[in-house]
Amino acid sequence: MRKFAKILLVLVVVMGLLFYVGGGWYFSSVFKTDALETAPWPQYYETEVVSFGGAVVTLKEGAHPDEELMDPGVFGLEWSDGYGQLGPFVENDGTLVTREYAPVSGTNPAPGTLADVEATAFPSDPAVLGRTWQTVEYESELGPMEAWQVDGDGSTWAIMVHGKGAGMDEGMRMLSTLSAANLPTLMISYRNDPNQPADPSGFYQYGQTEWRDLDAAIDYAGSQGADDLLLVGFSTGAAIILSYLEQVPDAPSVTGLIFDSPNIDFGATVDYNASQRTLPGIGTKLPQSLTSVAKLLATWRFGVDWEAINYINENLRPIPTLVFHGTGDLTVPIETSLRLAAARPETTRLVEVAGAHHVGSWNANPRQYVLQVAEFLTSLDL
Template identity: 30%
Template sequence: MQFWENRIRRAIAVGVGAAALGAVGVIAGGTALARRVVTPERASAEPVVLERVERGDGGTVLWLRGRHADLPGQYSFIFDGEAGHARVGPVHAVVAGAVARDLVQLDRGTLQPGTRGRLTGWWYASPEAVGLRTERITYETELGPAEAWLIHPDRVRRRERGRWAVHVHGRGALPEETLRGVAPLAHAGVTSLVISYRNDPGAPAGDNGRYGIGVAESRDVDAAIAEALRRGAERVTLFGWSMGGTAVLRSATSGRYAAAVDGLILDSPAVDWPALLRHQAATFAAPRALADLGIAMLQRGLVRGGEPGGIDFPSLSPATVAAALQVPVLIHASRGDSFVPSAGAEALAAARPDLVQLRLLDVGEHVKLWNVDPDGWEAATEQFARALPRPGWRGELPDPSGD
């Protein structure tokens, strides 16, 4: 997620410079922004450097410097171009800009001074690290097979018959992002299906090799629900992070298998994409016209995204989603989210207080709310999952052909 932020911000910076040249510059800037929004990025920025390692009887302390090195909470330090993974605890000292954190666990790689990496909200390096029985499977999407992890509750007696969840990561992230949500659902007896989707490693490319900002991806969520139903699910909870939140909202409100969905859990969801892009433009004092032009280009298909014919932005607003919502929703959001403002989640909660429970924090960056308060986050998630009512759906699977 962090490298997506960097790319979007660079695109806006280019747009601001171009806009200074007049109308032609605004068009160039709007085009650049639109392309960045829907273009997958695989090279991640590594803005944090490990300055020194202190080993003692009390454990190992890592001294880090760089962007987000001082975020509150516990995080993964991913380094050496994704090859290394370490878990680090909360900040306990800051000296001359260097941040001290305890090394909780080194999962892979070697830590030494000069190592470069990034802090991410991910905590588990693999599905097996959650400590539950895991199967690696594929499921069929409209574009071809995609990889997924099937994670079972730890005891048969605790499994709730027919209860499943589909976990959907955010744009520019990987399925590992969602693993923080598996344990609380497993405690509630829910079997988890953690999916990859179009443009991920292990999944087919999307139309034009680009994202559909949750619209196209929602059809992969539909396919994952179908896979869960084929494997014995009787009801499915959808769990979406950032753009994954967009995808599951759409799947639950207008997807082919919406009737089988019993509820939604969202973390830092992108509920209002036009507002999100305007927020990013405003952060760099870019003219609103820059963001509006980028939105219009994607909507009309003038800049090709991952959705044939253009992206349906009017459907990606809190008001539209609220009108279509039919199942309970838990939203984890933060006023401290500098990338996706919490206003969209707040608007959705205000519009549907009968269905939406908003857990709003004052502190916590984008998709890093578990990291600030893991116990509270997991307790709220488990409690919500346990209380979800069974949906009324009892029918057969819809015809995959759509006839």
């Protein structure tokens, strides 16, 4: 009996090792694909325009679910030769969705048109906001990088840094919000973006190398007359900004920071996303212990330094900071922003937006977003 118990114990230990090593290896590979590889988010033009009535449009979802179509708030509708904004629901029977509609640019959508519903809410053209702009290049250590330079008044420049998988147009909602201040604005691309130089590692680095591109963009802005900076980061763009502020202690004058859904402790983000997953073939929740093993293997296999990409630390500088974070964010936990606000309570204002998804606070409540940004700019004398 004692011998049998020993054999059983050995089997349990072996099975446990197989579970954690095999499962950890599998999920570290999932992490590599989902988090480190650098492909942009796909865009599907599959939502069909069923009818168009001037101030309303009726749409039918395509093969790929379009969560923005079913979300309340303000979203963009883009097709091959036009762009509009979707507003409140008029009718939704679960198959056809009718929403208020406002044209932005191009032609009106004809029945049968295939479109994409997107959170960006504006086309990739600052001119639709009445702003004069041009595509420029700034010189980084890896070579020239593209940016949109939007004209404005004064020597305080806004520099916008988009999140992973997004593009420069992620800043269009903020640009519309900042338009009243008419700040000169630089909306930058950086390494691993489409048609831009790749990071030598081949991976996304969550601020550990991308900060150098922001540094180069700031040098460019200085050459164009920028004396002070308002740095704006969306999701992982906030991590790039905080990494820059860590790495460049003698940085030019940074007047303020605006973050939207800041992904500034990527280890916590991985834990949060893993908590929403289930074990393949079993259906039970992924245990935190397995996530921890997968993260250890990611360090060994891919060189991920989890401590380095947690920017909520003693290096945080006391710069006036406005943070938006949606309570419905399933990508970056709102607890990250709560920790940031707790770490620098004297300089940080956190706006929790009810129901908003990741980088979706403007979409959920544009009026509140605009008012909060306007108050923040006033406090900075901008």
